[in-house]
Amino acid sequence: MMRPSRRIRIRPLASTDRDVVGEVFAGLSRSSRYARYLGAVEGLTGPMLDALSDVDPDRHVVLVAEVGHGRRRIPVGLARYVVDGPARAEIAYEVVDAWQGRGVGTRLARALIAEARRRGLAQVHATVLADNTASLRLLERVLPQARTRRHGDVVEVTAWLVEPPMEAADLLADLHVA
Numbered sequence: 180m181m182r183p184s185r186r187i188r189i190r191p192l193a194s195t196d197r198d199v200v201g202e203v204f205a206g207l208s209r210s211s212r213y214a215r216y217l218g219a220v221e222g223l224t225g226p227m228l229d230a231l232s233d234v235d236p237d238r239h240v241v242l243v244a245e246v247g248h249g250r251r252r253i254p255v256g257l258a259r260y261v262v263d264g265p266a267r268a269e270i271a272y273e274v275v276d277a278w279q280g281r282g283v284g285t286r287l288a289r290a291l292i293a294e295a296r297r298r299g300l301a302q303v304h305a306t307v308l309a310d311n312t313a314s315l316r317l318l319e320r321v322l323p324q325a326r327t328r329r330h331g332d333v334v335e336v337t338a339w340l341v342e343p344p345m346e347a348a349d350l351l352a353d354l355h356v357a
């Protein structure tokens with residue numbers, strides 16, 4: 180991987196940052212959009228943009244990576260989690276094509292996982308196209324404890340952020356040893 184650029188800044192997305200979401204989307208090629216949304220998405224509709232920018236510290240956290248300074252700051256990537264169960268959230272991320280392969284995705288994902296841990300989430304999961312090598316490698320690095328399961332064209336990646344609860348079989352084995 181290329182060395183990460185030092186000019187990158189990561190910050191939480193604000194609910195007023197609707198344009199930032201649109202800008203990042205505009206920087207994605209057709210295949211990146213397909214990989215991100217697991218299907219063809221030509222453009223973001225108003226309701227989609229609303230949903231993607233509807234941040235909430237308790238259920239929808241979004242981080243944005245930016246390059247440049249002051250008013251010339253340009254958003255180049257987003258990473259988000261959406262809580263979809265008790266202490267569990269789905270994660271997703273995207274980096275504009277012009278900035279892919281420079282470590283931005285890894286930095287965003289690491290920051291997102293740190294935030295998820297800080298907020299007490301116990302498990303995260305992601306659905307990744309089976310041929311999305313970049314995303315799968317990124318997850319391997321950032322969540323080395325993750326388990327993967329392939330379902331047709333997609334891979335479900337699940338990772339505990341805390342010690343997983345003991346399975347009944349492990350519990351019995353422990354009792355037996357004791």
Ligand SMILES: CC(C)(COP(=O)(O)OP(=O)(O)OC[C@H]1O[C@@H](n2cnc3c(N)ncnc32)[C@H](O)[C@@H]1OP(=O)(O)O)[C@@H](O)C(=O)NCCC(=O)NCCS
Binds near residue numbers: 273275279320
């Ligand atoms: C997946 C994605 C976010 C990765 O972001 P990135 O900034 O390019 O990733 P990084 O530079 O941090 O690299 C992450 C890993 O992917 C590898 N990688 C990057 N681009 C790659 C490519 N085109 N082909 C194969 N591997 C690639 C890197 O080498 C690195 O692996 P390593 O640490 O073993 O060297 C980016 O490619 C993207 O936005 N893709 C489209 C949207 C998408 O797939 N989102 C994920 C859906 S869950």
